[in-house]
Each structure stands twice: as C-alpha cells, then as structure tokens.
Amino acid sequence: MLCVLVFSLLLNIIHSVFAIPAHLSEPAVKHEWPDIPVGWERHSVPSADHLIDLKIGLKQHRIDELIDTLYEVSDPFHSKYGQHLSRLEVEKLVAPHPSTIEVINTWLHSHGIHHEEAVAWNSAGDWISLRIPLAKVESMLSTKYHTFRHKTTNELAVRTLSYSLPRHLHSHIDIVQPTTMFDRMRKMQVTSHVNPPDDTISDISLVADVTGPAGQNISASCNRTITPTCLMQLYRTEGYVPQAAKRGNRIGINGFLEQFINFADLQTFFKMFRPDAIGANVTVLSVNGGLNDQSIPGVEANLDNQYTVGLTFPTPNIYYTTPGTAPTINDSVTPPQRDEPYIDWLNFVLSHDDMPQVFTTSYGGDEQTFPKDFAIRACNMFAQLGARGASVMFSSGDGGVGAGTCETNDGTNRTIFQPVFPATCPFVTGVGATFNIAPERGIGFSQGGFSVYFPRPSFQNQVVPPFLRKLGKTYAGLFNPAGRAVPDVSAQGEGFQVVVGGKVESVGGTSASSPTFAGIVTLLNDARIARGKPTLGFLNPLLYSIGKPGFTDILLGNNPGCGTPGFNASAGWDAVTGLGTPDFVGLRALVV
Structure with missing residues (x-):
C-alpha cells in the first residue's frame, strides 16, 4: 500500500513539473484567410477518411546564423567569400532545438501518432511528413477542411481557410501544409504558337548582321x-x-x-x-x-x-x-495529391x-x-x-x-x-x-x-x-x-x-x-x-x-x-x- 502511495505521489510530482499550462495548450490560430481566396469557391465536403500527406516545418534553430553566413560567403568583399558550407554544416544550422523535437513528439503521441510507425523526418530533422486521414488532421489542427473549386479551371483542392495549433507549439512550428495555401503554380510562359513551314529560321549567312x-x-x-x-x-x-x-x-x-x-x-x-x-x-x-x-x-x-x-x-x-x-481529389485511380x-x-x-x-x-x-x-x-x-x-x-x-x-x-x-x-x-x-x-x-x-x-x-x-x-x-x-x-x-x-x-x-x-x-x-x-x-x-x-x-x-x-x-x-x-x-x-x- 505504501509503495502504491509513493508511486502515485511521484506521478503527481512529475505531472506538475512537466505538464503544459492550460493556457499554453489551448488552440491558437496559426494562419487564416478572411475570405475564400479570389477565384475559388466551396465545392463539397471531403470524406473523413480522405488521406492527407501532411508536412510540418519545424522551427530552424540557427537559421539567422545560416543567413548571416550566406551573406559572408556571397559578398565579394568579405574574407569568407566563396567558402561555401557542406550539407552537414548547413543541416547543423537548420536542425531544430532538442526541445522542439520533444514537444512535437509529445503532441503527435497525444493524437495517437508514434514516430516509429508513421512519421518520416528529412535529413536535417526540420521537416516531418505523415500520411493520415483527414479527420485526424482536422483534430490536430482544430479546423474543418472543404473541397474548393477554382472557378476558371475547375481544379479541386482540399483546403481550409484557417488552422490552429496549441499555443505552446507556435514557437516550435513554422508551417503545416496543405492547409491554407491556394496558390495555383503556373508556368511562366505567355506565348506559344506553331510556326508555318516557311516561317522558321532563315540561313543567317543570307541576312545582314x-x-x-x-x-x-x-x-x-x-x-x-x-x-x-x-x-x-x-x-x-x-x-x-x-x-x-x-x-x-x-x-x-x-x-x-x-x-x-x-x-x-x-x-x-x-x-x-x-x-x-x-x-x-x-x-x-x-x-x-x-x-x-x-x-x-x-x-x-x-x-x-x-x-x-x-x-x-x-x-x-x-x-x-x-x-x-x-x-486533385484522390479516388481509386488518382495518385495521392501532390x-x-x-x-x-x-x-x-x-x-x-x-x-x-x-x-x-x-x-x-x-x-x-x-x-x-x-x-x-x-x-x-x-x-x-x-x-x-x-x-x-x-x-x-x-x-x-x-x-x-x-x-x-x-x-x-x-x-x-x-x-x-x-x-x-x-x-x-x-x-x-x-x-x-x-x-x-x-x-x-x-x-x-x-x-x-x-x-x-x-x-x-x-x-x-x-x-x-x-x-x-x-x-x-x-x-x-x-x-x-x-x-x-x-x-x-x-x-x-x-x-x-x-x-x-x-x-x-x-x-x-x-x-x-x-x-x-x-x-x-x-x-x-x-x-x-x-x-x-x-x-x-x-x-x-x-x-x-x-x-x-x-x-x-x-x-x-x-x-x-x-x-x-x-x-x-x-x-x-x-x-x-x-x-x-x-x-x-x-x-x-
């Protein structure tokens, strides 16, 4: 009985030391649009089991140092000009602080996501990727997704107009995608036409320079x-x-x-x-x-x-x-949205x-x-x-x-x-x-x-x-x-x-x-x-x-x-x- 009481007391002490204050764990808006972006309209509600390839960009601990170094090695008047960094040197500067890794893993575990099962980390450790059902994403981000249609092209996108994170995570996470980005990446090309057969390149030797x-x-x-x-x-x-x-x-x-x-x-x-x-x-x-x-x-x-x-x-x-x-909206023949x-x-x-x-x-x-x-x-x-x-x-x-x-x-x-x-x-x-x-x-x-x-x-x-x-x-x-x-x-x-x-x-x-x-x-x-x-x-x-x-x-x-x-x-x-x-x-x- 005494052992049980001691163990219970230790648990309470640990909880009091490491527990996140309630006001810090409350959801706070990370990004939102005031209106549906121009050119888009609501189309439908996606299925709760629609799979999302979620990407989470973690705070890069020494990014300011990396940018300072970038300017030094790129300034032709600086003594370090041309002394570019290796991959490992760059990754050390952008790697998240250990405390970031700890709180992110705790957050993921609280939603039933375990690192060894579902989460992929990039080589620098500042990006994590996971493929999970929409319902879980909505729970993690305290939001609701919709399928939006572009009025001109009829493109469909599963997006939200706003997403939130527990307040204490804002200093550890830069972005979560796909969430509020409605950009329609386009080719930078304004004219394209097929020349008639007699309108191709002339022999330059016959034309005055x-x-x-x-x-x-x-x-x-x-x-x-x-x-x-x-x-x-x-x-x-x-x-x-x-x-x-x-x-x-x-x-x-x-x-x-x-x-x-x-x-x-x-x-x-x-x-x-x-x-x-x-x-x-x-x-x-x-x-x-x-x-x-x-x-x-x-x-x-x-x-x-x-x-x-x-x-x-x-x-x-x-x-x-x-x-x-x-x-795109995934179905039985459409590959995952990318x-x-x-x-x-x-x-x-x-x-x-x-x-x-x-x-x-x-x-x-x-x-x-x-x-x-x-x-x-x-x-x-x-x-x-x-x-x-x-x-x-x-x-x-x-x-x-x-x-x-x-x-x-x-x-x-x-x-x-x-x-x-x-x-x-x-x-x-x-x-x-x-x-x-x-x-x-x-x-x-x-x-x-x-x-x-x-x-x-x-x-x-x-x-x-x-x-x-x-x-x-x-x-x-x-x-x-x-x-x-x-x-x-x-x-x-x-x-x-x-x-x-x-x-x-x-x-x-x-x-x-x-x-x-x-x-x-x-x-x-x-x-x-x-x-x-x-x-x-x-x-x-x-x-x-x-x-x-x-x-x-x-x-x-x-x-x-x-x-x-x-x-x-x-x-x-x-x-x-x-x-x-x-x-x-x-x-x-x-x-x-």
Missing part, C-alpha cells in the same frame, strides 16, 4: 526568332569552350506540373540549332516518383532543357521531374551531398496566394542552397506589374501590383524578359515590382532608391516601396525556337529568360572552376556590387498591368529589366 551593344555582329534574324546562336552572339558566349564539364560543373533544371522533356525532340533541336551537340542528352532525376513520359512532350520542359544545353554544351544538364500537378512541389524538391536536393551549382525554375505564382509563413520558410530553404554554393534563378513572371484585376485577397479587395513568388525571395535571382536586339527592350509581360512579404535587402540599397525617386508619387499606394525589388536581371524572352513533338514552336515568356541567364552563370562557373576558384553561389550581393558593369542597361520598354502602363525601363536598375542583360565577356573579366 546588326551591331550589338559591345560592337559584336548579331544575325538580323534574331530580331524575329531566337536560337542558341542568337543568344551566344548577343550575350557574347560565342567561341567560349567550356573546360570544367568533367570537373563537376553542372546545371539543374526544375520541372513541375507534369512537364516532360522529350529526348527525340532534343536531338532534333541539336540537328537544327546546335549540331556539335548531337548525341548529347540530359540526365533526368525523379523526385518523389516524378515521371518523364516520352509520349507527352512538354513545351516548358523542352524549352528549358533545349536552351540550357544549347548554351552550356558539353556541361552536364540535370532535369528534376517533381510531381506537382493541379490540385500540389506543393517546392518543398518536395528542396528537401530532395538538400538531402544530397553533391548537387548542381546552378538551378533554374520557370514557375511561380502571385506572392499573395502563398501564406506568408510558407513563403518565408521556402525562401529560407533557398538560402540553404546558396550557402552550399548554388546559384538559384527564378522567372520573375509574365503579368507586367500584375495580371487581371490585381485585387488583394485580405478581405479589403484593394488594387495592388502583384509580384511573383519565389522570385520575390531575396535569396534567389529573379529574371525578367527583353525582346529585340540593337537595342534590346524590356517586353511588356516582364513582371517586376516590389514584395509585400520581404523587405528590401541591403544589396539593393544603392540602386533601388534612385528608381523610386524618378518614379515620384506615381502609383503611390499600389506597391510597397520598402519591399524586395524584382527583377534582378533580365534576358531575351520572346520568339524562342523550340522543338515540340518534332515541330518548331515559337515560345515566349520569362520561362525562356531564366534558363538563358542560368546558362550564362553556368559558363561563368566553368571559367572559375577551370581557374581553381569556387563557384559563384548566391549571386545577388555580387551582381549589385562588382557585377554591375557586366550588364547592358536596358533603357526602353514598360510592363503594363493592373489597368496601368506599369513601370518604365530606365537608366540603372528598373522594375522591368533589373540591372539589365548579361555580357559574358564583361562578367567573366569581373569574376574570374
């Missing part, structure tokens, strides 16, 4: 159609022979939305536009079961890969195919010791459609790539200063310019678009502006204020002048000749600009590796300092949207073309 900004000869046909030869002439990579293809230099291309690269089309492209590359290929890596169906050639996938290889051959090109289609591919891809790449030194992605969505906590967490993962020596390019978008009505989705329905995420993340390089040659002009769809989520980074402090002063009070209230400004740079984005299904299509969009600029960066890395130097890594601090003379300033063009003429291209940085377009010869002299 024009003079480029550095005095170089450029085929006049490049004013109408873009090929690898046009880009090599315009951006002065013609004649450069890559030297580090066998010394580890690589470029990575991201594919989402079931966009597949077609190998037969790639060889046809080589025969037409890069004969010396015939027989070369792209290595395809599958992320979480991503496919590469050769019966469905993708315009986006073919564009990205044909032009990265077209510019960088014989440098190895890696194509990542990641599941991430339009949101509509948040950024995190899947980032975790995959970051889990490997070895990875390409350059990445290009031609996808994105209006910043406001991403919950801010999601955008920040994904942005910090791009910072991890930069800390490890990778340069990350994203298309800046194809909506000018914003497509459609440009209404806010915070319940006020105000008109505001709409920048695109992830290009607004300060740790990636946003790429806008130009067209024409001698001179190049900013093209109307080139999306540019200012982030609402991310403040202006210090590397932009010298170039953005002069643009704002010239702008004056124009568009006051329509954008955040203190926000991170995009794009950073630009490149050609219209009339790209792409082989799709054996035929040439003319494609435009910042989806063409991003792989083009990424190809130039890959060649710069090649030159640095050949000289025994580290790769460029996170580019922006360098671009906005010693790199500025390596760009051709674009002085013409504007990017209308939201019922306005948009911003104007002008001397110096502008919100249409950024710092301008690359001059490989000039940049190589600055960075090698």
